[in-house]
Amino acid sequence: MHDPAITEDVRAWLAKAAMDLRAGEVDLAALPPLLEDALFHSQQAAEKALKAFLAWHDQPFRKTHSLEEIGQQCVLIDPTFEGLVGRAAPLSEYAWKFRYPGETVPPSHEEATRALDLAREVYEAALERLPAEVGMQGDGLEAIEEGLGGELQDNREKSE
Numbered sequence: 792m793h794d795p796a797i798t799e800d801v802r803a804w805l806a807k808a809a810m811d812l813r814a815g816e817v818d819l820a821a822l823p824p825l826l827e828d829a830l831f832h833s834q835q836a837a838e839k840a841l842k843a844f845l846a847w848h849d850q851p852f853r854k855t856h857s858l859e860e861i862g863q864q865c866v867l868i869d870p871t872f873e874g875l876v877g878r879a880a881p882l883s884e885y886a887w888k889f890r891y892p893g894e895t896v897p898p899s900h901e902e903a904t905r906a907l908d909l910a911r912e913v914y915e916a917a918l919e920r921l922p923a924e925v926g927m928q929g930d931g932l933e934a935i936e937e938g939l940g941g942e943l944q945d946n947r948e949k950s951e
Contacts, residue, residue, distance in 0.1 A: 793922075798924060800846050801846045801847045801921065804840070804842050805843045805917075805918070808837075808839035808840040809914070811835040811836035811839060811910070812832070812836045812910060812911055812914060814828070814832040815828075815829045815832035815833050815836065815906075815907045815910065816907065818832060819904060824900060826897070826899070826900060827897075829903040830888070830889060830898055830903050831889065831890065832907075832910075833882055833885060834856065834882045834884075834906075834910070836907075836913070836914055837858055837882050837914070838861060840914040841862055841865050841913065842861060843917055844868070844917045845861070850868065856886035858876070858879050858882055858883045859880040862875075862880060875913060875916055878909060
């Protein structure tokens with residue numbers, strides 16, 4: 792059994808990541824959809840899931856939104872992360888791209904959906920690489936979705 796403090800820290804990171812995934816789903820289901828916010832939450836979910844993995848391995852990380860930087864630290868621990876980290880790295884720009892006024896091209900629904908799917912893939916990959924004792928115990932994404940009575944899954948199916 793690992794240090795209970797580390798286990799709780801990892802669970803906290805995963806819970807925050809799950810909440811960002813939920814927020815992204817809600818943003819996509821809104822009428823009209825909140826695409827920029829969904830992209831932000833996608834980046835945040837992927838970042839927090841990777842930080843959970845690093846926390847489990849007691850690896851310090853900088854305060855950064857760079858999924859490439861955080862992801863490379865994960866790859867040093869588990870090289871099987873490499874392909875996923877490479878695909879997820881472009882999500883980094885969503886931490887800031889639409890957060891402030893300026894000249895940006897509005898994102899498409901397809902872009903936001905792809906980003907959220909990729910963030911979910913990062914979250915699930917991090918969970919798969921963590922021991923069962925770190926399990927979310929009712930705080931994970933499935934519990935969040937279950938608490939909404941399958942609403943998020945229904946909305947995903949409607950938007951396809």
